[in-house]
Amino acid sequence: MSGQSGVQRSQLGRRGEAARAELRKQLPVSTAGMESTEAIDVEETAPRHAVLESALVKNLKKQITCLEMEVAVLKGTFKKEAELTGAATGDTRAAEAPRDVGFAPADTVPSATHARVHPSTLWVDGSEKEALRRESPYSANAESLRATAQRLLHDNEALEVRLQCEQQERQKLSMENDSLLLALRESCSNAEETHRRLREALGALNTEQKKRREMEDKLRVFAGSLLAEEDAECREDVFSEKEYYRVQTDRLRVAQQDSLARIEKLEKQLKTERTQAAEVESRLCAALEEVRRLSGLASEKTGVYESLDKGCTGMCAILQMAVDDCDRLQHQLRQCQSDVFSPASSVSIDETLRGLEQISFTLKKEAVDKVSHEDGGKASKELSLGSADKATEEAAFPPPPAATVPPPPEATVPPPPEATVPPPPAATVPPPPAATVSTLVVAIEPAKVQEIPLHNTIDDELEAIERRIREEEASLLAYLNIR
Numbered sequence: 001m002s003g004q005s006g007v008q009r010s011q012l013g014r015r016g017e018a019a020r021a022e023l024r025k026q027l028p029v030s031t032a033g034m035e036s037t038e039a040i041d042v043e044e045t046a047p048r049h050a051v052l053e054s055a056l057v058k059n060l061k062k063q064i065t066c067l068e069m070e071v072a073v074l075k076g077t078f079k080k081e082a083e084l085t086g087a088a089t090g091d092t093r094a095a096e097a098p099r100d101v102g103f104a105p106a107d108t109v110p111s112a113t114h115a116r117v118h119p120s121t122l123w124v125d126g127s128e129k130e131a132l133r134r135e136s137p138y139s140a141n142a143e144s145l146r147a148t149a150q151r152l153l154h155d156n157e158a159l160e161v162r163l164q165c166e167q168q169e170r171q172k173l174s175m176e177n178d179s180l181l182l183a184l185r186e187s188c189s190n191a192e193e194t195h196r197r198l199r200e201a202l203g204a205l206n207t208e209q210k211k212r213r214e215m216e217d218k219l220r221v222f223a224g225s226l227l228a229e230e231d232a233e234c235r236e237d238v239f240s241e242k243e244y245y246r247v248q249t250d251r252l253r254v255a256q257q258d259s260l261a262r263i264e265k266l267e268k269q270l271k272t273e274r275t276q277a278a279e280v281e282s283r284l285c286a287a288l289e290e291v292r293r294l295s296g297l298a299s300e301k302t303g304v305y306e307s308l309d310k311g312c313t314g315m316c317a318i319l320q321m322a323v324d325d326c327d328r329l330q331h332q333l334r335q336c337q338s339d340v341f342s343p344a345s346s347v348s349i350d351e352t353l354r355g356l357e358q359i360s361f362t363l364k365k366e367a368v369d370k371v372s373h374e375d376g377g378k379a380s381k382e383l384s385l386g387s388a389d390k391a392t393e394e395a396a397f398p399p400p401p402a403a404t405v406p407p408p409p410e411a412t413v414p415p416p417p418e419a420t421v422p423p424p425p426a427a428t429v430p431p432p433p434a435a436t437v438s439t440l441v442v443a444i445e446p447a448k449v450q451e452i453p454l455h456n457t458i459d460d461e462l463e464a465i466e467r468r469i470r471e472e473e474a475s476l477l478a479y480l481n482i483r
Contacts, residue, residue, distance in 0.1 A: 053184055060177055067166055074159050081152045319473055326466060 053181070056177065056180055056184075060173060063173065064170070067170065071163065071166070074163075078152075078156060078159065081155075319469075322469060326469065
């Protein structure tokens with residue numbers, strides 16, 4: 001059965017292909033004849049838009065006939081396949097009915113109704129016969145028929161879809177045909193309008209040409225009489241125009257030369273102005289640099305002045321301390337004037353003089369170091385700082401200690417009378433060193449010690465020290481004011 005269905009399917013396919021080939025052969029021949037005859041008639045009788053319309057109509061007719069023939073062939077093949085599938089299902093049912101009737105549940109021997117038995121089964125034993133008997137010979141055919149039916153159903157669905165698509169295409173073609181017909185009508189109306197306008201334009205052109213010919217004929221008649229006068233007038237006009245243009249060109253040439261000279265002058269002025277601007281710019285740059293330098297110097301001067309103010313403040317404080325120390329020492333010395341001939345008083349006077357001299361030396365050295373610190377560079381700055389530190393470490397401006405010059409108590413040390421107190425020996429009052437006290441370098445003779453009063457000498461020394469301190473302070477202030 002499967003082989004028969006395959007043969008039928010191939011026959012149907014060949015028939016459909018043969019029908020399509022015949023349609024393809026018949027349609028072009030008939031349409032070609034129609035095209036040839038109708039094309040000749042259209043070219044002879046109708047304008048170009050009629051030819052286009054007839055060609056569109058013929059094309060649509062061809063497409064419609066082809067689609068109708070394909071639909072008819074598909075319907076015929078579908079009907080034949082449906083009939084074949086119905087006959088195949090009837091045969092399978094007829095074959096399955098006696099198989100179900102011929103076998104009983106309790107019987108192991110086949111009945112007489114089962115006539116289709118393969119000869120090879122007679123030589124097989126009972127169990128194999130039973131297995132072969134139970135295997136249906138029609139199962140394969142039934143499966144093939146089912147597959148064929150399923151395939152035909154799918155083909156039917158595909159054909160329906162294709163038919164729907166063809167119908168849609170047909171609708172689209174009809175709509176396109178309608179739109180083309182509408183466009184064709186519009187083009188026909190436009191062509192008629194253009195033909196009308198062309199006819200009107202052609203008539204107007206003919207009338208204009210006729211008028212032009214008439215005017216040319218009239219001009220030829222009067223040309224001979226007016227030719228001489230017109231030539232003379234034309235010559236005069238030409239000469240006058242030539243002279244006018246010559247004068248204008250001369251004027252333009254002179255104006256151009258003047259403008260060129262003015263342009264050269266302006267270029268020279270522009271160059272000079274540019275050079276002046278460059279010079280002014282360079283001067284401005286130099287002035288800006290000078291202003292920056294002066295501002296830097298001003299800032300440096302302000303810094304120097306601030307440092308000098310600080311140094312002056314410190315120096316004033318130190319001088320005030322020195323003056324206070326001098327006043328205190330002077331007061332102590334005045335208190336000690338009563339004990340003139342005591343050896344302790346001479347020692348304290350020497351110590352006081354040394355302290356005052358050391359204070360004066362330290363003040364002078366610090367003033368010099370401060371000035372060198374402000375004037376010098378980095379190396380001089382470091383040296384002045386080192387010397388100032390060394391001087392401060394050595395001197396440190398210490399006031400004379402109270403132990404060295406103790407105020408003698410009045411009760412314990414009464415003022416000695418002149419008659420009872422002998423003059424102190426020369427060994428007890430050593431002369432002060434020459435480096436510290438310059439006024440006491442004079443050699444004191446032992447015989448003249450009694451003649452020089454000690455309190456007068458101390459007062460003189462104190463006055464000299466105060467005078468020197470004032471002089472140093474005045475010189476320092478003058479130097480600071482000069483700076």
